[in-house]
Amino acid sequence: MxxxxxxxxxxxxxxxxxxxxxxxxxxxxxxxxxSDRPFQKIELEEMTRGSRRMIVITPNFKEVEINRKITTLKTTETEWKNLQKLITQLNPDKIESFTPPTNKRFYDGAMAATIRVNIDGTVYSSQTFDAGNPPEQLATLYRKLVSSFKE
Missing domain, CATH: 1.20.5 (Single alpha-helices involved in coiled-coils or other helix-helix interfaces)
Incomplete structure (x- = not known):
């Protein structure tokens, strides 16, 4: 037994x-x-009480919103390829695990920012971080996206 x-x-x-x-x-x-799959859309949203900035980029257009004023521009092929290159360097499954270096957004010392990437219908979202001070792994992508606010 x-x-x-x-x-x-x-x-x-x-x-x-x-x-x-x-x-x-x-x-x-x-x-x-x-990481090999192409992405369809990338978003950056920055907000605090009374202020909001958002950019949505797809292969065809770029929509920039600053305090409810929306501007739509055409996305160039070069710009889209550069974004694809930056996204493929990241592992989309790990975007959520990147830790923000500072916490000023908790007391309105900075806008709260979030980056979202849409790949095959799945949205990969970063943790909320202080605008202007992203996690190190997202810094290059963040700077590229923020440059669209100045256009």
């Missing part, structure tokens, strides 16, 4: 271990594929 129990427990643990290993392999494949 003890031998049967031992073998039953042994095979159960072996099956659980194999199943867990198979699940880890499939999640790694999904992560690798997500």
């Amino acid at each position: 003890y031998i049967k129990s031992f073998f039953l427990a042994f095979f159960t643990l072996l099956l659980l271990h194999c199943n867990a290993q198979k699940n880890n392999d499939s999640s790694n494949a999904i992560t690798e594929k997500s």
Whole structure:
């Protein structure tokens, strides 16, 4: 009886271990594929009490909103390719894990900013960070997006 129990427990643990290993392999494949997929839209939103700036960029247009005043411009092919390059350098699945370096937005010392990237219908969003001081991993992308507010 003890031998049967031992073998039953042994095979159960072996099956659980194999199943867990198979699940880890499939999640790694999904992560690798997500960075290869093209993105459809990128957004930057900055806001505080009484003030809001937002930019939405797609392959065809760029919409810049500053305090409810919206300006629509055409997205150039070069601009879109540069953004694609910056996005592929990031792992979209990890955007949410990038930690903001400062917290001035908590007491209106800075606008609260968020970057969102839409890839195949899935939206990857950053943590909210202080406008002008993004997480290090998002700094280049942030500066590129903010330059559109000046146009």
